[in-house]
Amino acid sequence: MNHLLVCVMCLIITAGCVKEQPKQALENPQQSTQPAKAAVVVPTFSGSRAFELLVAQTKFGPRNPGSSGHAACLQFLSNEMRKCADEVKLQEFTHIGYKGERFQLTNVIASFNPQSSNRILLCAHWDTRPRAENDENKSRRDEPIIGANDGASGVAVLLEMASLFKENRPRIGVDLVLFDGEDYGTEGDIERYLLGSRYFGANKPLDYNPRFGILLDMVGDKFLDIPKEQHSLKYAPDIVDLVWRKARELGYPQFLDEAGNLITDDHLPLNEAGIKTIDLIDFNYPDPTNRFWHSHKDIPENCSSESLEAVGTVLTHIVYTQTP
Numbered sequence: 010m011n012h013l014l015v016c017v018m019c020l021i022i023t024a025g026c027v028k029e030q031p032k033q034a035l036e037n038p039q040q041s042t043q044p045a046k047a048a049v050v051v052p053t054f055s056g057s058r059a060f061e062l063l064v065a066q067t068k069f070g071p072r073n074p075g076s077s078g079h080a081a082c083l084q085f086l087s088n089e090m091r092k093c094a095d096e097v098k099l100q101e102f103t104h105i106g107y108k109g110e111r112f113q114l115t116n117v118i119a120s121f122n123p124q125s126s127n128r129i130l131l132c133a134h135w136d137t138r139p140r141a142e143n144d145e146n147k148s149r150r151d152e153p154i155i156g157a158n159d160g161a162s163g164v165a166v167l168l169e170m171a172s173l174f175k176e177n178r179p180r181i182g183v184d185l186v187l188f189d190g191e192d193y194g195t196e197g198d199i200e201r202y203l204l205g206s207r208y209f210g211a212n213k214p215l216d217y218n219p220r221f222g223i224l225l226d227m228v229g230d231k232f233l234d235i236p237k238e239q240h241s242l243k244y245a246p247d248i249v250d251l252v253w254r255k256a257r258e259l260g261y262p263q264f265l266d267e268a269g270n271l272i273t274d275d276h277l278p279l280n281e282a283g284i285k286t287i288d289l290i291d292f293n294y295p296d297p298t299n300r301f302w303h304s305h306k307d308i309p310e311n312c313s314s315e316s317l318e319a320v321g322t323v324l325t326h327i328v329y330t331q332t333p
Contacts, residue, residue, distance in 0.1 A: 051329040052173045056318025062089075063157060063165035063229060063317070064309050066135075071153035072160065073139035074104070074112040074190060086117050086135060086187055089168050093175040094119035094185070102208045104190060107201075116205045117187040121174045125182030127333050130222035130284060131170070131324065133163025134191030134205065134275055142196060144304040157309045158294055159192065159302060162229030166321045173325060181331045184219065188275050199273060206275035210282030220331075221248045222286030224276040227302070228320045229312035230291045235320075236269030241287035244280040248287045255326055261319045289320060 065085070070078035090097045100116040117135070137156030144150050167185045174183060186209065194201025228235070237249050256264035272290055279286040294302050294311075301307050 049330055050177070051326050052177045054173065054318060054321035054325045055169060056314035056316075056321065058172075059165045059169040059317040059321055060229075060309075060312070060314035062168045063161045063312060066161040066164060067155050067157050067309055071139070071155060072135065072137045073153045074114055074136060074193060075106070075110060076139075076153065079136065082135065083115055083117070086164070086168075090117060090119035090171060090185070093171040094121055096120040096123050100209065100212070102204075104193070104204055106193075107195070112190075112193075114189040114204060114208075116189055116209055119171060119185045120182070121171075121179060121184075122182040125333065127331075128182035128184060128217075128219040129328065129331065130184050130186060130219045130279070130286070131167055131225070131328075132186040132188060132206070132222060132275060132279075132286075133167055133225040134160060134189070135164045135187040136160060136189050136192055136205075138192045138303050140195070141304050143300055143302060144306075146305070149305060152305070154303065154305055154307050156192075156307055157312050158227050158229045158307050162227060162312060162317065163225030166225055166228060166317055166324070169317075169321055170325060170328070174328075177329075179328050179331070180333050181328075182219075183328060191275055202273065203275055203278055206278040210278040210284070213282055213284075219284055221245060222276065222279050222284045223248070223252065223324065223327075224274060224279070224286055224288045224290075225320065225324075226274055226288060226290045227294055228289055228291065229316050230294045231311060231313040231316065232295045233263040233291050233313070233316035233319065234265050234293065235263055235289050235291050236265045236267050238269050238274075238276075238288045238290060239271045240274075240277060240280070242268060244276075245285035245287050248285060251327065252287065252289070252323060256319075256323045259323060259326060261323060263316065263319045264323070 069082040072079045072082045098118040104112045137160045139153045141154045188205030190204030276286040276288040
């Protein structure tokens with residue numbers, strides 16, 4: 010091969026290499042001018058700590074309005090929330106009982122990032138049933154119950170979440186509301202139920218419009234199965250989808266992909282007040298054939314830290330993945 014031919018071939022090869030360089034640069038960018046998006050860090054929810062908070066409430070005894078346990082537990086709840094929240098308000102109101110008693114009732118409202126207009130509402134009721142009409146022992150049906158699941162379980166999840174919010178601030182505003190007087194009425198007397206949520210909904214500021222609300226009620230059952238409550242599907246199907254999708258992603262089969270019952274609960278006054286809210290509730294406690302609901306078997310031994318952890322973990326992920 011002569012010298013001239015070698016030179017020509019080298020030029021051709023060099024030109025080919027130059028033409029290929031832009032393609033390589035596109036396929037393998039060395040640097041980006043855009044800053045990397047920070048990954049969302051979701052703190053770990055502890056079911057064992059939540060269970061301790063459930064037990065702590067039951068140690069006050071029944072927490073029905075007018076009882077000594079009710080007064081002591083209110084002090085406990087307000088103190089626990091004040092350790093964590095930016096603001097804590099006690100929303101007091103009165104109710105006249107069946108025997109003419111004047112009950113002092115109190116909703117506990119704990120707010121995080123109160124300056125944020127982008128907010129969500131998480132809630133539960135903290136009072137317990139003043140009677141046990143479903144108890145096997147008919148002589149004890151007029152006695153108030155301990156309410157480990159029906160009352161303490163949802164509150165325990167929210168108290169543990171409050172401790173997480175203290176250490177790891179969410180990017181949005183969060184309000185944790187503990188309703189009083191949910192379980193006062195006798196069966197069939199709907200107007201005497203949901204007293205705290207009715208008062209909250211009727212007296213909310215006009216500019217208080219959270220994106221959505223999630224109610225926790227009876228979420229501590231050892232055999233936890235949470236179907237899609239039907240009022241929730243009617244009023245806030247998108248929030249049902251949000252919660253159940255997150256539960257699937259995290260691998261929690263306790264959230265059943267099926268419709269449940271129509272439940273009269275604290276989410277109804279909130280929806281009527283314009284806050285689209287769903288109800289997470291396992292009404293079959295512990296199962297469809299055995300009922301601990303409104304009986305003296307509603308005790309910590311029939312509840313589970315694993316159930317509390319499943320619900321708390323799903324909600325924690327939802328809160329921390331909400332964008333401002």
